[in-house]
Amino acid sequence: MALFRLSLFVEPNTIVRGKPVYLRYAEMRDYDGWAKLRAQSREFLEPWEPTWPSDDLSRAAFRRRLRRNRDEIINDEAYPFLIFHAGNNMLVGGLTLGQVRRGVAQTATLGYWMGEAHAGQGLMASAVRAIIDHAFGALALRRIEAACLPHNERSIRLLEHIGFRKEGIARAYLQIAGRWQDHLFYALLDSDVPPPLKQR
Ligand SMILES: CC(C)(COP(=O)(O)OP(=O)(O)OC[C@H]1O[C@@H](n2cnc3c(N)ncnc32)[C@H](O)[C@@H]1OP(=O)(O)O)[C@@H](O)C(=O)NCCC(=O)NCCS
Numbered sequence: 204m205a206l207f208r209l210s211l212f213v214e215p216n217t218i219v220r221g222k223p224v225y226l227r228y229a230e231m232r233d234y235d236g237w238a239k240l241r242a243q244s245r246e247f248l249e250p251w252e253p254t255w256p257s258d259d260l261s262r263a264a265f266r267r268r269l270r271r272n273r274d275e276i277i278n279d280e281a282y283p284f285l286i287f288h289a290g291n292n293m294l295v296g297g298l299t300l301g302q303v304r305r306g307v308a309q310t311a312t313l314g315y316w317m318g319e320a321h322a323g324q325g326l327m328a329s330a331v332r333a334i335i336d337h338a339f340g341a342l343a344l345r346r347i348e349a350a351c352l353p354h355n356e357r358s359i360r361l362l363e364h365i366g367f368r369k370e371g372i373a374r375a376y377l378q379i380a381g382r383w384q385d386h387l388f389y390a391l392l393d394s395d396v397p398p399p400l401k402q403r
Pocket residue numbers: 247248251315316317318321322323324325326327328329350351352355356357358360361364
């Protein structure tokens with residue numbers, strides 16, 4: 204993806220390294236693997252995500268997604284990453300630091316998904332730890348928020364395992380699977396993170 208370095212935080216070839224995963228921005232060459240993984244995981248993911256547009260898995264929609272991603276990255280609005288297994292470079296999922304608010308907030312919202320075949324193996328925990336380092340280091344954020352449905356045990360366990368703290372319930376917070384639903388609201392501050400996770 205060709206990116207212009209307009210923002211202080213834009214590095215076109217950013218690679219965020221975890222163990223055993225790494226994260227990078229999506230490119231057109233990722234389309235086949237992305238569409239296959241999303242299609243195979245559709246039933247697993249749909250209950251937890253906004254309703255998929257009918258053409259969501261098409262090449263044209265992926266191209267539009269990349270354009271939107273590029274604009275968001277350039278404008279320091281969102282950082283949408285794909286997650287790859289470092290052992291075989293296979294795409295396993297995705298993770299976005301979105302809704303970046305600068306000024307007096309310096310906050311972003313974390314969202315993530317894992318391909319069904321790769322879930323429950325600790326890969327997302329590794330990816331989230333790596334992105335925390337990136338967010339509190341290179342992106343100079345100080346707070347990461349995450350919201351999940353109260354019955355999403357996997358997501359709750361992931362957030363609590365990483366050290367996110369529950370702050371309350373956000374009523375009818377997001378439209379997920381076609382319905383406005385209450386969400387548990389979690390956040391992690393840079394001051395919550397012990398030194399090995401935070402490289403400053
Ligand atoms: C939520 C999700 C991203 C977590 O990814 P993952 O790869 O399964 O997570 P990890 O393997 O890194 O596991 C992280 C923690 O969750 C736990 N976990 C994994 N699968 C679980 C399950 N089926 N039930 C309960 N906890 C589970 C792990 O045990 C681990 O906790 P622990 O270390 O305390 O044991 C993934 O399951 C997913 O994409 N789910 C469907 C979509 C979704 O929920 N998106 C998020 C919306 S907020």
